[in-house]
Amino acid sequence: MKETQFDRSLLISNYAYFIIQQNFQRFVDLEEAAFKDQDIEPLHQMRVGMRRLRTSIQVFDNAITLPKGVNNSSIGKIARVLGETRDLDVLKQDLITRYQPLLQKSEQAKFEQVINHLHQKRGQSFLKLKKTLKGDRYQNLKQSIQDWLTQPTYTTMGNLPVLEVLPDLLLPLICKLFLHSGWLVGTRMQTGKVSLIPIENSDELHQQLRKFSHFLHDLRKQIKGVRYQTEFFADFYADSYRERVAEFKQIQEILGTLQDHVVLRHFLEKTLKADVSRVLPSIDQAMQEESSIFWQSWQPLQAHYLSLEFRQSLRSLLTETMS
Numbered sequence: 171m172k173e174t175q176f177d178r179s180l181l182i183s184n185y186a187y188f189i190i191q192q193n194f195q196r197f198v199d200l201e202e203a204a205f206k207d208q209d210i211e212p213l214h215q216m217r218v219g220m221r222r223l224r225t226s227i228q229v230f231d232n233a234i235t236l237p238k239g240v241n242n243s244s245i246g247k248i249a250r251v252l253g254e255t256r257d258l259d260v261l262k263q264d265l266i267t268r269y270q271p272l273l274q275k276s277e278q279a280k281f282e283q284v285i286n287h288l289h290q291k292r293g294q295s296f297l298k299l300k301k302t303l304k305g306d307r308y309q310n311l312k313q314s315i316q317d318w319l320t321q322p323t324y325t326t327m328g329n330l331p332v333l334e335v336l337p338d339l340l341l342p343l344i345c346k347l348f349l350h351s352g353w354l355v356g357t358r359m360q361t362g363k364v365s366l367i368p369i370e371n372s373d374e375l376h377q378q379l380r381k382f383s384h385f386l387h388d389l390r391k392q393i394k395g396v397r398y399q400t401e402f403f404a405d406f407y408a409d410s411y412r413e414r415v416a417e418f419k420q421i422q423e424i425l426g427t428l429q430d431h432v433v434l435r436h437f438l439e440k441t442l443k444a445d446v447s448r449v450l451p452s453i454d455q456a457m458q459e460e461s462s463i464f465w466q467s468w469q470p471l472q473a474h475y476l477s478l479e480f481r482q483s484l485r486s487l488l489t490e491t492m493s
Contacts, residue, residue: 182335183328186230187319189402193223194315201303207296210259217252220245223315225398229339233328237314244311251302258292261437264430272452280442280449287441336403337489344488347396348481352389353472355382356465364476366469375465376458383432390425393418406491414484417471424467431457 197219203212224245227236265285273281302308356378357364367374379386397418404412435457438446447454474480 178331178333180332181328182230182233182330182332183322183324185332186226186234186324186328187322189226189230190223190234190315191319193219193226194319197223198312205300205303210256210263213252213259213299214256217249217256220249220252221394222398224249225395226402228395229399229402233325233330235323235325236318239310239314240318244307248302248308248311251299255292255295255299257433258288258295260430261434262288262292264434269453269456272456273450274452277450277452284438284441284450288437332403333406333491336406336491340400340403340488341485343396343399344484347392348475350385350389350392352385352392353475355379355385356469356472357476366473369462369465369469372462376461379428379461383428386425387429387432390422390429393422393425397422407487408490408492411487414487421471424464424471427460428464431460 197216200212200216200219203209204216207213224242227234227240227245228242262285265281265288270281354364356367356375358367359365367378369375397415400411400415400418404415435446438450438453442449446457
């Protein structure tokens with residue numbers, strides 16, 4: 171879409187069509203490779219494509235008229251099935267590449283028990299995935315989207331130029347992000363002023379994670395949506411905008427590592443029916459060390475987004491489309 175980036179007459183309807191078609195085609199093209207299951211990447215990219223499609227439908231909701239069966243819920247149900255298998259792939263990858271080399275001999279038997287259970291769960295999950303992708307719900311969803319792409323329909327709002335309404339599309343998203351409670355995890359507040367808990371206070375920070383990790387998980391999901399939505403419009407802004415988009419991705423990845431720990435610990439303890447620190451102390455120790463590293467990576471970005479000056483600059487940036 172580079173050739174249209176300076177065309178002030180480009181309508182929301184035209185750009186919505188382009189984005190929806192692009193992301194629909196992205197996951198449809200990966201179906202065959204995902205079914206073969208010879209590599210975990212096609213499944214991952216297919217899931218990303220579905221998430222981006224869902225985001226695009228949310229973004230352009232006021233400009234497009236979609237068939238009844240194409241909505242956030244119908245796409246989300248399919249994406250969650252893909253996500254179950256993908257999450258198990260990530261677990262396996264982390265366990266084998268990151269944690270297995272750290273094990274003591276006495277931990278090997280328990281670790282093998284975990285891996286065997288993981289293989290079983292993954293096999294069941296993949297069978298469910300194949301059944302879903304061959305089933306009526308997914309096939310009807312695809313056909314409905316294809317029908318719309320063949321004969322798209324739009325609202326009156328779709329006749330507005332993209333450049334005129336971009337700030338109105340993006341500013342509410344960013345303002346909502348700024349107000350997320352996740353930014354305040356690991357902070358202290360006194361007389362209306364927020365300060366970060368020092369890295370040296372590791373016990374206090376670990377306690378914050380134990381109590382409030384769900385806020386950070388939700389922040390990650392919101393950041394992911396912000397990243398996808400802002401990526402859609404990168405061609406309409408200068409390089410400073412793209413730097414912010416890259417930063418959203420960085421935040422998503424840092425928070426993703428933290429969520430991987432939560433999922434891994436839950437899986438290990440559910441499988442072994444015991445505290446990880448007791449049965450797999452090497453893995454427990456490694457995860458604690460990685461939690462400390464998390465704060466070192468996270469706090470500079472956290473301080474950035476808690477800064478009034480930065481927040482004002484980002485809001486201002488969104489009003490400065492390329493002409």
